[in-house]
Amino acid sequence: MSGRTDWATRAACRTVDPKEMFVPARARERRQTDCLSCPVKIPCLAHALDDRIKDGVFGGWSERERRALLGVAPAVSSWLGILEATGTDFEKAAALAQQQRCLPWLSSEEEAAFNAVFHARFVPLVAFLISAGGTRQDAEDAAQSACVELAATWHRVECPQPWLRTTAYRMWLKSVHRIRPDELTESISESPMRDHSDDVAERLALVQLLRCLPLLQRTVMAFEIDGCQPSETAKALGMPAVNVRQNLRRARQNLERLMDEDAGGGL
Structure with a gap:
C-alpha cells in the first residue's frame, strides 16, 4: 500500500504482502478477514477515496464500490468526516455526500462553517436521540x-447547534411517535426521594435506564445530558421551564429507584 500514514501502521494488513490487496482473488479473502475487523478501516477507505486510488481493496471496499461512491458525489474532496458519521455503509455515506455537495446557495466560508457544525455535532446528535429513546437507525x-x-x-439560523438539536428531536418524534412535543405527558406521582443528579450520568446502563422512564421524563433527561439548561429544554419543547424542572426531578427520582432495584437484583 503506498502513501502510508500513521493510521496505516495500525492496519490489520500491515504485515501482509501489498500484492494480496490488489490481486482480486486474494483481495476478496482479505476483505473477509483483515478488513472486516480492522480498527482503521475508515481512514483507510477515506484515503483511497480522497486520492482516487483506482485499484486494490481499501477499508474493505473494492475498486468497483469506491468507483460507485465517487460517481454519486464526485465533488467531495475529503471523505473522512462523512465516513466517521456513517461508518462504511454505502447508502448512508452516499446520502450524506450528496447532501454536502448540494449547497450552491452557500458561500465557501458559509459552507465551511456548516461542515464544521455538521462534523462536530452529527455523532453527538445521534447519541442524544438514542438517549431520548430512538433506535440507532x-x-x-x-x-x-x-x-x-x-x-x-x-x-x-442564528445558533446552529441548539437549532440542530431541537429540529432533529422534533423530526424523530414526528416520524417515530407521530406526536408533537406539546403532546408529551407523564403520570408519575411525586414522592420525596434522594437526588441522584450527580451520579446518574455516570452509570454505564444509562440509556437502558432512560428507556424505562415515561416519554417526557426521558426526553428532558436526554436534553440535560446533552448540556441543555432547563430554559433551553423548555424552549425546544414549547413548555414552561418549571414543568421541565419538575420532570427532571421526577426523572432523577425514578432513575434512583431503578438503580436501587438494579443493585438489589430487581431488574
Whole structure:
C-alpha cells in the first residue's frame, strides 16, 4: 500500500504482502478477514477515496464500490468526516455526500462553517436521540434530515447547534411517535426521594435506564445530558421551564429507584 500514514501502521494488513490487496482473488479473502475487523478501516477507505486510488481493496471496499461512491458525489474532496458519521455503509455515506455537495446557495466560508457544525455535532446528535429513546437507525435518519434542513436554512439560523438539536428531536418524534412535543405527558406521582443528579450520568446502563422512564421524563433527561439548561429544554419543547424542572426531578427520582432495584437484583 503506498502513501502510508500513521493510521496505516495500525492496519490489520500491515504485515501482509501489498500484492494480496490488489490481486482480486486474494483481495476478496482479505476483505473477509483483515478488513472486516480492522480498527482503521475508515481512514483507510477515506484515503483511497480522497486520492482516487483506482485499484486494490481499501477499508474493505473494492475498486468497483469506491468507483460507485465517487460517481454519486464526485465533488467531495475529503471523505473522512462523512465516513466517521456513517461508518462504511454505502447508502448512508452516499446520502450524506450528496447532501454536502448540494449547497450552491452557500458561500465557501458559509459552507465551511456548516461542515464544521455538521462534523462536530452529527455523532453527538445521534447519541442524544438514542438517549431520548430512538433506535440507532431512526436517530441517524433524523440527524441527517435535520442537517439537510440546516443547510437549506443556514442564513436564517442564528445558533446552529441548539437549532440542530431541537429540529432533529422534533423530526424523530414526528416520524417515530407521530406526536408533537406539546403532546408529551407523564403520570408519575411525586414522592420525596434522594437526588441522584450527580451520579446518574455516570452509570454505564444509562440509556437502558432512560428507556424505562415515561416519554417526557426521558426526553428532558436526554436534553440535560446533552448540556441543555432547563430554559433551553423548555424552549425546544414549547413548555414552561418549571414543568421541565419538575420532570427532571421526577426523572432523577425514578432513575434512583431503578438503580436501587438494579443493585438489589430487581431488574
